[in-house]
Amino acid sequence: MEQILSIALFGALGCLARYFLSGWVYDLCGRALPYGTFAVNVIGAFLIGLIMEFSIRSVLVPPTLRTALTIGFLGGLTTFSTFSFETFRLIEEGALVSAFGNILLSVVACLACTWLGIAAARAL
DSSP: OHHHHHHHHHHHHHHHHHHHHHHHHHHHHOSSSOHHHHHHHHHHHHHHHHHHHHHHHOSSSOHHHHHIIIIIIIHHHOOHHHHHHHHHHHHHTTOHHHHHHHHHHHHHHHHHHHHHHHHHHHHO
């Protein structure tokens, strides 16, 4: 039961982080493209690489905290369903270059940031 409650708590914190971070990015960059969603997904990709690699190699992060951080916090922070909906809307509006640019940039950037997170954890 403790694990479920920690996932729920960390998930709520991740949702709040997504709300504030994506809102800040939209205020900064505008809403012409889904910049806020892109930002939280890239940051989440980096963090999952960092957290998973570090917690697997270290006793400093117990498995219950790793689960709360990855399933809970990062599950609340990242937004694949929002990414899918926003990309579909771009396609529906005929903005095919923007839609496919969003797909390519998001996938490449998230994979690169996951790798960076793993590299950062290995350097610790």
